[in-house]
Amino acid sequence: MLNVTNINVYYGNIHALHDMTFHVDDGEIVSLIGANGAGKSTTLKTISGLLRSRTGDIEFDGHSISRTEPDVIVRQGLTHVPEGRRIFLSMTVEENLDMGAFTVREGRKKSLDDVYDRFPRLAERRSQIAGTLSGGEQQMLAMGRALMIRPKMMMLDEPSMGLAPILVSQIMDIVVELNKSGTTVLLVEQNARLALKISHRSYVVESGRIVLTDTAENLLNNEQVKRAYLGG
Amino acid sequence: MRENRKSFFGRTILNTCLCLAFFLIVEYMIGAKILNRYYTNILNLVLIYVIAAVSLNLTCGYLGQLPLGHAGFMSIGAYTAAIITTRFSIPDLGPISGEAVLFLLATIAGGILAMVAGIVIGLPALRLKGDYLAIITLAFGEIIRVLVQNIKITGGAMGMGGIGRYTGFGWGFFWTIMVVAFTFLLVNSRHGRAIKSVREDEIAAESVGINLTYYKIVAFAGAAFFAGVSGSLFAHHICYLEPGNFGYNMSIEMLVMVVLGGLGSISGSIISATVLTIVPEVLQTFASWKMIIYSLLLVVVMIFKPSGLMGDYELSAARLVRKVFRKKEETPKLPENYTEGEETDE
Numbered sequence: 001m002l003n004v005t006n007i008n009v010y011y012g013n014i015h016a017l018h019d020m021t022f023h024v025d026d027g028e029i030v031s032l033i034g035a036n037g038a039g040k041s042t043t044l045k046t047i048s049g050l051l052r053s054r055t056g057d058i059e060f061d062g063h064s065i066s067r068t069e070p071d072v073i074v075r076q077g078l079t080h081v082p083e084g085r086r087i088f089l090s091m092t093v094e095e096n097l098d099m100g101a102f103t104v105r106e107g108r109k110k111s112l113d114d115v116y117d118r119f120p121r122l123a124e125r126r127s128q129i130a131g132t133l134s135g136g137e138q139q140m141l142a143m144g145r146a147l148m149i150r151p152k153m154m155m156l157d158e159p160s161m162g163l164a165p166i167l168v169s170q171i172m173d174i175v176v177e178l179n180k181s182g183t184t185v186l187l188v189e190q191n192a193r194l195a196l197k198i199s200h201r202s203y204v205v206e207s208g209r210i211v212l213t214d215t216a217e218n219l220l221n222n223e224q225v226k227r228a229y230l231g232g
Numbered sequence: 233m234r235e236n237r238k239s240f241f242g243r244t245i246l247n248t249c250l251c252l253a254f255f256l257i258v259e260y261m262i263g264a265k266i267l268n269r270y271y272t273n274i275l276n277l278v279l280i281y282v283i284a285a286v287s288l289n290l291t292c293g294y295l296g297q298l299p300l301g302h303a304g305f306m307s308i309g310a311y312t313a314a315i316i317t318t319r320f321s322i323p324d325l326g327p328i329s330g331e332a333v334l335f336l337l338a339t340i341a342g343g344i345l346a347m348v349a350g351i352v353i354g355l356p357a358l359r360l361k362g363d364y365l366a367i368i369t370l371a372f373g374e375i376i377r378v379l380v381q382n383i384k385i386t387g388g389a390m391g392m393g394g395i396g397r398y399t400g401f402g403w404g405f406f407w408t409i410m411v412v413a414f415t416f417l418l419v420n421s422r423h424g425r426a427i428k429s430v431r432e433d434e435i436a437a438e439s440v441g442i443n444l445t446y447y448k449i450v451a452f453a454g455a456a457f458f459a460g461v462s463g464s465l466f467a468h469h470i471c472y473l474e475p476g477n478f479g480y481n482m483s484i485e486m487l488v489m490v491v492l493g494g495l496g497s498i499s500g501s502i503i504s505a506t507v508l509t510i511v512p513e514v515l516q517t518f519a520s521w522k523m524i525i526y527s528l529l530l531v532v533v534m535i536f537k538p539s540g541l542m543g544d545y546e547l548s549a550a551r552l553v554r555k556v557f558r559k560k561e562e563t564p565k566l567p568e569n570y571t572e573g574e575e576t577d578e
Binding site: 048049050069070071073074075079080081082086087088089090091095098099100102103145146148149 | 426436
C-alpha cells in the first residue's frame with residue numbers, strides 16, 4: 001500500500017532522513033520506533049506532504065505522491081494524525097469532525113455517525129468546545145477527525161503522548177479495532193513496548209536511518225532492542 | 233449547530249428591514265438638513281473606514297495573518313477609480329445617471345485591480361509565516377506609494393485633482409452592506425471554516441486536507457478587493473489624491489481599528505472604525521491633545537480588553553428579537569458560534 005524508497009529529507013542544511021526505505025502492506029499495522037529526534041515524525045510529515053524529500057520516491061496505492069500537495073494526498077485516502085493532536089481548539093467537537101471531512105462532498109453524515117459509534121465519548125460532547133476536552137478525548141477527536149474521510153491508511157504520530165496509562169491502552173485498543181475493520185496503520189511511537197505489542201512489523205529508526213526491521217514479535221525479543229528501547 | 237432555513241430567512245428579512253430603515257432615516261435627515269454637510273462628511277468617512285476595516289478583519293481576524301499594506305490596496309483602488317472617472321464619461325440612460333454607472337464601474341475596477349495586486353503579492357508572501365508577511369506587505373505599501381509618486385498618470389508628487397465628488401451616503405452605505413454581507417457569508421460558509429482553521433492551526437488544517445495557499449489567497453484577495461473599493465470611495469470623497477494619503481500610517485490605523493474592535497468580529501470592526509473616525513474629528517478643537525487621547529484610548533482598551541472591544545462576538549438583531557419575545561418560553565441554548573452581524577449600529 002505504501003512504498004517509501006530512499007527518501008532524503010533536509011531541514012535547511014541538516015540532513016534529517018538518510019535513504020529511508022520501508023513499506024507498509026495492505027491491512028498491516030507497522031510501527032516506527034526510536035528515540036526522540038530520530039526522525040520518525042519527519043518521516044510521517046514527508047509522507048503526508050508537509051515536508052518534501054530531495055530524492056527518492058513515495059508511492060501510495062500505486063501512485064507516486066512524493067510531489068503531491070498535502071490536500072490531494074488526503075483525498076487519495078491517506079490521513080495523518082499529527083503529533084500533539086492539533087485539533088482546532090476553539091471549534092466544537094462536531095465542527096472539528098466536519099473539518100476532517102472537508103475534502104469529501106458526500107457521505108459526511110454517515111462518516112459522522114460511524115465516528116460517533118466508535119467514540120461514544122465524542123457523541124456526548126459534540127457541541128462542546130474542543131479545547132475543553134481532556135487529553136484522551138482530544139486524541140480521540142484527532143483520530144475521529146482523520147477517520148471522517150474513511151481513509152485507506154492512517155498515520156498516527158505519538159498517539160500515547162501525554163496520556164494516562166489507562167487512556168493509552170484505550171487508544172491502542174482503538175487502533176487495533178480500526179485496523180481490524182480494514183484501515184492500514186502506520187504508527188510512530190516513542191513507547192516502543194506499546195507499539196510493538198500491537199504492530200505486525202516494525203522499523204527501528206536511529207538518527208534518520210532505519211537500523212533494524214523485523215516482525216514485532218521478534219523485535220520484542222531482540223536483545224539489542226530490549227537494551228536500547230524496552231528498558232532491559 | 234446549523235440553523236434551519238426558516239430562521240435564516242427570518243434573520244435576512246429582519247436585517248434587510250433594519251438596514252433599509254437606517255438608510256431611509258439617515259437619507260431623510262440629510263435631506264431635511266438635520267445632518268449638515270459637516271456631519272454628512274464625517275458619516276461618509278466613517279463608512280469608508282468601516283469598509284476598509286471590515287475587509288482587513290478578514291485577513292487579520294479570520295485568516296490570522298498580519299498584513300501591514302492595506303493602504304497600498306486602497307491606493308490602487310483610489311487611483312484606478314479616479315483615473316477612470318476623470319477620463320471617461322457615460323451618457324445618462326433615461327432615469328439612470330451615467331455618472332452613477334461610471335462611478336460604480338470605476339469602483340469595481342479599482343477593487344478588481346487591488347484584488348489582482350493582492351493575488352500577485354499574496355502568492356509569494358502568504359507562503360511565509362508571521363513577521364515575513366508583515367514585512368512584505370509593508371514593503372508593498374511603500375512601493376505603491378513611491379510608484380504613484382513617480383508615474384505620470386497619477387499626477388506624481390503633485391497629486392491628482394479634479395475628481396468628481398461622487399461618494400455620498402448612498403454609495404458608502406451600499407458598499408458597507410456589500411462588504412459586511414460578503415464577509416459574513418464567507419466566514420460562515422464551509423470555506424470560512426477552512427479559513428478559520430488555518431488561523432487555528434496550519435499543520436492541522438493541512439493534515440485534514442485544506443489547501444492552505446488557496447484559502448489564504450481567497451481571504452487576502454477578498455480583503456484587497458474591498459480595500460480597493462474603499463479607496464475609490466475615499467478618492468471621490470476628498471476629490472484630491474496625493475501619494476501621501478495612503479502611507480504606512482493609514483495601514484497602521486486600519487490595523488488599530490481591527491484589533492481594537494476585536495479580531496474576528498465584524499460588528500467590532502464597524503464600531504471601532506466608527507469611534508476611531510469620529511473621535512479625532514470631535515477632538516479637532518484640541519488638536520494638540522488629539523494624538524494623546526487617541527493613544528490613551530488604545531492603551532486603556534488593550535489593558536482592560538485585550539481581545540478587543542467585541543472579542544469575536546457579533547451583535548445580532550435576530551438574537552435581540554429572540555431575547556425580547558421568547559424570554560419566558562425557553563432558556564437560551566448553547567451559545568451559537570456564529571450569529572448575524574448587524575449593520576445598522578453606527
